[in-house]
Amino acid sequence: MSRSGITRTVIWAAIALCVGIVVFAIIAYRPAIAAVTRPDPRLFDAALVARGANLARLGNCVSCHQAAGERPYAGGYPIKTPFGTVYGSNITPDPATGIGEWSPAAFNRAMREGVGRDGSHLYPAFPYTHYANVTDSDLGALYAFLMTRPAVRAVPPANTMIPPLGFRPLLAGWKLLFLRPQPMASDPRQSAAWNRGRYIGETLAHCTACHSPRGLLQQEKRGAEAYDGGWSGGWYAPPINARSPAVRAWTVDRLDAYFRTGLSTAHAAAAGPMGPVTYNLARAAPADVRALATYYAWQMREAPAARVEPPLPDRRASASQRHPVGARLYEGACAVCHEPGAAMMVAGRPVLPLGTPLHEDNPRDTIQIILQGLRPPVSARGPYMPAFADALDDRQVAEIVAYLQVRHGSGPAWKDLEKDVAKAREEGE
Amino acid sequence: MIDLTVNGAAARVDVDPATPLLYVLRDDLHLHAAKFGCGLGQCGACTVLVDDRPVFSCLMPVGAIGTRKVTTVEGLGTAAKPGDVQRAFLHEQAAQCGYCIPGMMTRAEGLLRKTTTPTEYAMRTAMAPSLCRCGTHMRILRAVRRAAVMRGGGVVDAAEPVT
Numbered sequence: 001m002s003r004s005g006i007t008r009t010v011i012w013a014a015i016a017l018c019v020g021i022v023v024f025a026i027i028a029y030r031p032a033i034a035a036v037t038r039p040d041p042r043l044f045d046a047a048l049v050a051r052g053a054n055l056a057r058l059g060n061c062v063s064c065h066q067a068a069g070e071r072p073y074a075g076g077y078p079i080k081t082p083f084g085t086v087y088g089s090n091i092t093p094d095p096a097t098g099i100g101e102w103s104p105a106a107f108n109r110a111m112r113e114g115v116g117r118d119g120s121h122l123y124p125a126f127p128y129t130h131y132a133n134v135t136d137s138d139l140g141a142l143y144a145f146l147m148t149r150p151a152v153r154a155v156p157p158a159n160t161m162i163p164p165l166g167f168r169p170l171l172a173g174w175k176l177l178f179l180r181p182q183p184m185a186s187d188p189r190q191s192a193a194w195n196r197g198r199y200i201g202e203t204l205a206h207c208t209a210c211h212s213p214r215g216l217l218q219q220e221k222r223g224a225e226a227y228d229g230g231w232s233g234g235w236y237a238p239p240i241n242a243r244s245p246a247v248r249a250w251t252v253d254r255l256d257a258y259f260r261t262g263l264s265t266a267h268a269a270a271a272g273p274m275g276p277v278t279y280n281l282a283r284a285a286p287a288d289v290r291a292l293a294t295y296y297a298w299q300m301r302e303a304p305a306a307r308v309e310p311p312l313p314d315r316r317a318s319a320s321q322r323h324p325v326g327a328r329l330y331e332g333a334c335a336v337c338h339e340p341g342a343a344m345m346v347a348g349r350p351v352l353p354l355g356t357p358l359h360e361d362n363p364r365d366t367i368q369i370i371l372q373g374l375r376p377p378v379s380a381r382g383p384y385m386p387a388f389a390d391a392l393d394d395r396q397v398a399e400i401v402a403y404l405q406v407r408h409g410s411g412p413a414w415k416d417l418e419k420d421v422a423k424a425r426e427e428g429e
Numbered sequence: 430m431i432d433l434t435v436n437g438a439a440a441r442v443d444v445d446p447a448t449p450l451l452y453v454l455r456d457d458l459h460l461h462a463a464k465f466g467c468g469l470g471q472c473g474a475c476t477v478l479v480d481d482r483p484v485f486s487c488l489m490p491v492g493a494i495g496t497r498k499v500t501t502v503e504g505l506g507t508a509a510k511p512g513d514v515q516r517a518f519l520h521e522q523a524a525q526c527g528y529c530i531p532g533m534m535t536r537a538e539g540l541l542r543k544t545t546t547p548t549e550y551a552m553r554t555a556m557a558p559s560l561c562r563c564g565t566h567m568r569i570l571r572a573v574r575r576a577a578v579m580r581g582g583g584v585v586d587a588a589e590p591v592t
Contacts, residue, residue: 068550068554069548069550069551069554275450328446328447328490328492329490329492329493330449331447331490331492332446332447332448332449332488332489332490332492333488333489334488334492335491336468336469336488337469337470343469344469374587384471385470386470386471386485386488387560388488390479390482390483390484390491391479391482391484391485391488391489391493391494393493396493
């Protein structure tokens with residue numbers, strides 16, 4: 001190429017770059033919405049606030065907008081992503097550090113488009129991809145609820161995103177690819193409860209945020225892969241569609257009881273991040289919880305257990321033979337509660353083979369339950385299981401897990417258990 | 430034969446490796462501080478330290494301990510020369526019936542070995558697995574705050590001052 005040819009190429013490249021930057025800036029730019037004076041909490045209608053409280057519980061908002069031991073909705077909970085840690089924001093009506101200066105329009109834009117009042121793009125750890133179909137009236141109720149919470153002055157820790165993702169305008173590109181709201185018309189072939197359950201489950205409750213796999217850019221996979229199982233806080237959220245590995249059918253009644261009490265006697269207790277979900281559902285409107293149960297029982301209507309509930313195996317002898325170390329550890333650490341006839345079994349807790357973790361295609365949940373135990377999900381009455389993270393080392397936990405899978409589980413033998421225990425400790429919360 | 434290090438001393442016991450550590454401590458080594466409460470890891474009366482971490486000794490198979498060091502309340506001090514956690518509990522008169530107190534003291538010791546400047550929330554979370562039926566929780570928490578100060582630290586956002 002001649003010298004003038006190179007110069008021309010460079011000039012054109014520069015022009016293209018400039019045009020690209022301008023186009024991107026136009027796409028990414030969102031104006032600030034003017035600050036308002038914090039609305040007087042006494043002016044909100046009590047019934048509207050109560051409706052918003054119910055919606056906030058269904059949406060499990062507080063789980064990410066409250067740090068351990070801190071005030072509700074004041075933010076600070078760390079959400080670990082492959083791209084860094086995002087901290088839940090303060091959504092109390094504190095004007096300086098919360099959303100006290102946000103108008104309803106600013107609130108609605110944040111919920112539906114993932115844009116803060118100041119015009120900055122919000123990270124999709126805030127699941128706004130789900131909120132496009134939340135009705136205006138429900139957003140109004142949520143706004144009323146949040147604006148009547150006690151204002152807490154609290155600034156969450158700064159996000160630690162890997163470069164260049166700290167540059168928020170880039171999120172406009174992510175949104176072009178993945179913020180594609182589909183309208184959600186009610187399905188006349190289904191019941192009112194089903195439609196209500198779908199509305200709550202797909203929007204505010206954002207169940208797929210944990211229960212669907214994610215792609216390279218952390219977008220939730222949709223379509224046929226929706227509800228195929230995903231990851232949350234170092235725990236595995238199992239498939240809740242036709243691929244559900246549960247060995248007992250998730251009927252409407254069983255799901256309803258699980259949501260309201262944190263325990264399904266035909267399955268197990270809500271563990272890990274599902275615990276707080278049931279804590280909130282237990283305090284939501286029973287009809288809405290029943291609607292959620294209706295919709296998700298339908299999602300799992302073609303799961304294996306919905307057709308045939310298999311017998312529960314107890315391969316005690318072969319498990320002891322193959323994993324003698326695990327068998328001895330189980331005997332000393334687990335049997336006193338879990339063995340048939342043990343105190344907890346007599347008290348009506350589900351037997352180990354009913355628990356879905358032993359039938360999942362990876363050992364993570366079994367490992368986490370041993371490491372972290374079960375905090376009573378809904379009330380202090382339990383169920384409770386002590387944590388063994390400090391009592392057992394990685395190899396010992398791996399031995400017990402291997403023993404349990406042979407004795408009660410299903411599917412091909414889990415591999416590299418010891419490594420996964422170490423990973424579970426690192427990722428777990 | 431299983432070799433253990435308990436309160437700094439070597440011990441050798443001839444028991445099934447699935448035996449709970451609690452039974453070995455009480456029956457074979459005659460260390461009676463750790464108590465049998467529920468035997469299900471629900472009450473915390475049996476709590477001891479294994480390598481500085483509080484564990485329920487009733488659910489700890491003795492064969493799983495390996496080379497880790499076991500500490501019971503007997504290892505925190507003596508009646509004549511109580512350790513600082515014990516002195517703090519005495520000062521605050523934290524015991525009512527006293528059955529939970531060895532578990533409470535080892536749990537407090539485990540916390541303070543990790544940090545002498547916990548937050549109030551971290552302290553309460555650390556103490557929560559041990560139950561007290563008498564209801565002396567407020568005194569127990571005062572004792573833990575006092576012990577933290579005695580160790581050169583203190584609960585950073587203490588709900589009550591140590592006086």
